[in-house]
Amino acid sequence: MAYSTFGPVLLINAVLSVLLCQVPAALAAEQGGTTEKEFKAWLDYIRTTESQPHFKEFAHKVKQPSTTIVVDLKGTGNFTSIQKAIDSVPFANANPVYIIVKPGVYWEKLQIPATKDFITLQGHGRLKTFVVWNDTAASVNSTYLSASIAVDAQYFAAMNISFQNAVPAPAPGVEGQQGVALRISGDNAVFYGCAFIGHQGTLYDQQGKHYFRDCYIEGSIDFIFGDGRSLYQGCEIHVVPVAGSITAQSRSSATSDSGFVFLNCTISGTGVVYLGRAWGRYSRVVFLYTYMESIIRPEGWQNWGDPTRESTVYYGQYMCYGPGAGTDGRTPWSHALTDEEAKPFLTLDFIQGQSWVPLVIPGLRL
Template structure:
């Protein structure tokens, strides 16, 4: 019990401390109104309250003098009955339906089910670390909007035996979908150079994953786009250092990419952030990040990417960039031998940060033919799987 209270106190401290949280992160958390109403039921319900009962949501009856029943505005006849292709589980912190935690709903999904299990998650912040194992395929997390539904935890590389294990949510299964929900890591925001402070919001390590209208909130290493083919559409992704990293093959369309690195005074040449760190290690790996029709802004003075591994591959196309992008644009991880093998391309981008005249020599200004393979879902073989969703 003690550690849960400590977590809650830490989260309240983070939420209330505008010196730690800057910009969108702070306003995002402020949009979760009545923080106490969110946290107190979490503490009381976390004491083994994970039982579930399908099809018959229990409605808590108001006690004497209790003016309202918190479940009254809950949709009637929810969750809907199973079909041949879908099963719906329902998660609500207040106990108005099957489950009070996201993890307990995941645990109840049948192993290797051919049906899609829609885990419908009611508004609120769910303070829990969630793991979707390889055996739980075809799961959808359906939130009520990325500014009103979130899963949050506060592990770091130090607290979890490595960056790769620090994710608030970790997904190892195939065919995962998330809609209208946020993934947050609320660990303290590190300074550049801090050791062990990397704090992942989500790690996505299964194939054929889709994120629609989702939010990703953290600082260093927010989104671990680890491996597999993934599609991100209309998402909001915030961080400071390498905040989209991994070795997946992913297409990001119409996404907001927001740097929360500390503001840098005009004229200073310091770099304090990077959007991407793609981890392709050999020419035989079929991976890369493609950003199409995105908006890139925020604070700091940052690179579009740095070459975490020698064959790092990232393309920005038709993307608007503010002046937070440093003129050289990219970094080879201070290893000039990587300049021959990395693939960093830009295509028809706009905004003050897109000026390519001072770009590093290995950066490619792509023509129409070179850009084409990166511009739509064929980059992730979407014709084979994406339209099924």
């Protein structure tokens, strides 16, 4: 998929963005705080409450009747707003809810709270159904609050839909211009055939186990970032100016199981980028069987300005190809993986996905 495919939508965004009003400040309180530290503490707390369903309950509940809700801007469905459809899902939901979103550009900021698990958001194709907003870290005083869609629920799925943060490319040296298209903080989430479009900080893979399959991810600076434990399979990663780094994984300890794995992906675009920067001291990112255009810097990886991280990060490649995939010029502290070293990253086992991915999207060919 070429970047130019999204040109008409970007033009619409530029024209209509002036009409958008800011999200109320009360949103921060609903999400558990105004700082990321407060938010993570709140998220950990809410997940320990007895009202939250456990995995075994979900495995049983999927056999129960599901609910289908249709969203259509033209008024032929149950709602004209995706958020209103989400709001209609019962508190402490424990049954599958399918929200079918008809074609259109939905200018709204979406929040799926931790009390509404088992929601599937399904569009009519990522070139036909768009969710768009334009907050920045500066406009809402927080990167994680800038997301066009924020998902705190467990067992969430999105299919055939695009999520975009319409903030323009940041000027060199300007701070606070991170504009997140998706923040995913819930566990056991699947994204299939989706697109994530932005510039700096497009996809905030904050925490939890996630599976991205056949998705398109576009950005420029640290545009796949966070502390998630995620497998990206068959995805196209497209770099746009001003290019900086594809990933900024934030694993903070040697015992953490988080990390980003890119399997059978494609890296395309313009500019010159690092494969990743060491946002976390134990940052972990691996690319396997991935095609890389010549936009990759020869050294591949960057230590975030802290040489001490070079001995603790885990960065690797395995069987990658293309003009940007050569390992001869890579930093000496990255790895050209052996067959044995690559094994833990080649299947859904990395995210324990065999047990939950088929339940989140039944019928998905793994």
